[in-house]
Amino acid sequence: MSRETLEDLNANTLIGFTDKRGEAWHYREEMQGDEPNHYIGAIPVEDVRRRLFGWEPVEAMSAAIVMTDEGVQTIVDETRKQIVHPNTGAVLGVFKSGYQVHGYDEWLVRNVEIILDDDDLQIGSAGLLRGGAQGWVQIETEATQSVEGVLHRPFLTAATSMDGSIATTYGVGTQVVVCDNTLSVALGSFVNSVKVRHSSKSLGRLGDVREALQLVLSAGDAFNAQVRELIAQPVSEARFEKFLTAWTDTKSDSKRAQTLAEGKRDALRGLWRTDERVAPWRGTAWGVVAGVNTYTQHEAPIRGADRVTRNAEFMVHGRYNTLDAGTLELLATV
Structure with missing residues (x-):
């Protein structure tokens, strides 16, 4: 079951650019109240402040x-x-007693407003999770970029928590249009995030935060270079099979573990060979990264949460960076 009920998701998340991404899975018209939580275009800053962050801890x-x-x-x-x-x-x-609270309005709205004067940067989503204990705002570039047939929309996520689960984080990534996947922009030397811990010294780091917010302006170029480099790296079918074996190594000889591993290998093979989200780049390192990323976000079994909530928490916690980097590290060993 999800940690968030349908009522929570309809009341405590705002979804923008539905003309490009469609409605969220949780959308229920009868749960929308006086105004919907979906926006055809960008979400106005004042709506984020009024509807989500109009309170101070x-x-x-x-x-x-x-x-x-x-x-x-x-x-x-x-x-x-x-x-x-x-x-x-x-x-x-x-x-x-030394813990410094980072209020959502200041750290996720006011700080982000610094760069919203750029007409190409607009709020694409925002929300609260865990009864208000976690919050995020995601900024997207309005224009979709294209590199080697990969259509994507760079974004910056500003996230923080009231329960100590995450430091205040400003990080960039990109959303691949064909599969709505979140992908990392951290596989090379590109610095993709800044974290500010909840300490008494955190208020003195606002200059670092302002610099971090500028990352999104160069995220598209960094991701484009990353994709070109990975597409240029060939991966033979034999090497891909070795990768599958290493990727599903369970360290267990039990029949159940082996059955689950084979199912996982079959799922990734299917993406690699025939799925439009991966198959066009079959035979390249980019195809491997896209395959594992797509499997994790859309195919892998989920426990303790629904898929969309889990994917949102992955985004908030920056786990896609670890996922994509780990895929390449493993590929390099086979």
Whole structure:
């Protein structure tokens, strides 16, 4: 089951550019309330602020109520504090007293507004997960880019959390149009993200954040160079089969493990040979990266969440960078 209900997703996510990507899987007209969460074009900044981030987290003392021989007593821990959602009363996290809260409006909207004066950069999606404990804003370039037949839309994701699960992160990637896949722009020397930890010194790093936000302006060129380089690297069928064996190595001889591994190999073979998201680049290192990325986002079994929520959390946590880089590292060994 998803951590987020359909009601949560319809109320707490905003989806832009539906003329290019269509409706999100969770869209339910009857759950939209007074205004839909889907936008034909870009999402206005003020809508993001009003509909998602119009609240500030509250810091509260961390205390425990205990029963003693003298009755009920409240014990306050002055070394720790709680972060509370002011509207729901939910405790989003408990931290040491030095933890610096990064409010969504300041860190995901105001900082991002710095570059929104560029007419080619607009908000494509935004949302809250886990009852407001995680939030993100994604900026896309309005124009779709093309390289070697790969159509893609570079983006920057600004994300932070109230539960300590992630540092405030500004990172770039790109969305491949044909399969709606998120792909990394970090396989070479391109610096693709900046992280700001929730510490007392974090407010002094706003200059670094401003520099990070400029990354999206050069992400398209970096990704284009990356694709050209990977398409130029041949991968024979024999090498691809060796990659499949290494990719599905379970270190287990159990019949179940071997059956699952064979199913995983068959799925990637199918993408490699016939799927429009991968097959046009069969025989290249780009085809291998595209295949593993597509399998992970659209084919791999999911536990504990629905696929779209899992993919959103992968984006927020920057895990596609690790996925794509790991694919190339493994390919280099076979």
